[in-house]
Amino acid sequence: MTVAGSSRGAPDFARTATDYASHRAGFPSELLDRLAARGIARPGGRVADLGTGTGSLARLFAQHGCEVTAVDLAAPLLEQARRLDLEAGVEIDYRQARAEETGLPGDSFDVVSAGQCWHWFDRPAATREVARLLVDGGAVVIAHFDWLPMRGNVLAATQKIILRYTPPGASAHGPWRFSRGIGLYPQWLVDLQSGGFAGIETFSFDVEVFYPHQAWVGRVRASAPVAATLDDEQVRACSNELAALLAEAFPEDPLRIPHRVWAVTARAPS
Secondary structure: OOOOOOOOOOOHHHHHHHHHHHOOOOOOHHHHHHHHHHOOOOOOEEEEEEEOOOOHHHHHHHOOOOEEEEEEEHHHHHHHHHHHHHOOOOOOOEEEOOOOEEEOOOOOEEEEEEEHHHHHOHHHHHHHHHHEEEEEEEEEEEEEEEOOOOOHHHHHHHHHHHOOOOOOOOOOOOOOOOOOOOOOOHHHHHHHHOOOOOOEEEEEEEEEEEEEEEHHHHHHOOOOOOOOOOOOHHHHHHHHHHHHHHHHHHHOOOEEEEEEEEEEEEEEEO
16 A cells, blocks of 8 residues: 555655565455455445555455445556456556545445555545545445564564664654554544544454565565665665575475454444
8 A cells, every 4th residue: 555645754655566566465355254244345335445555455345346446646556456456357446546635526435445554644634535435324444454573473573674774763654663563453443433433343353374485575575664665775685684584593484474454344424
């Protein structure tokens, strides 16, 4: 997901488009199964996906029979999304636009979603835009798919390397504000409550994603504090250090990378 309407100095995910599409695991299909069980993502439903990036969440909705329009600021990411759609056999209407000001018609969507990107938005403005886009009783979905660093695992070791290359004050968002996260975002509930949304619910589940060593290096390179922030020389140094660490300390190949899926859903204000 690109930084759609983010603050100045935020990472530029357009620089990571190829790695993002090749190495970053998309949301698991179980997320849409759980949403469908809640009456969200019905076949034929109209979905607007904000900050779509390479279309990971948008594509899942399309595969469930939804009519999807997706927006993002970064044209290179949208190009990759269209390529991945061809491989998946789905069609999505992509628009280059800000999440806070999509230009899409109001009162026109049954679902508005945001996957792995809400933290980059002007959240009050994005909340208002979501409310504008939704039909009466429509649903918003804010979802995340985060790796889980634990003491001694490859993620904790990976993050130590990343943090060495991420100087304090490198961006308006600090060196890497999600390095100690646990994949839960209760603050988004406050955003929705403040915006007048009702029926707020959350759910989460954990999964493992298998990454060959080379793919894990690419996945880390595609993350916000690396290729989206550092210069080319620093990116190469960080990637080389990570590859050496994997060969020495984590020889299992592929790696088993624990992830957490977390989502909040709510209904549009009347």
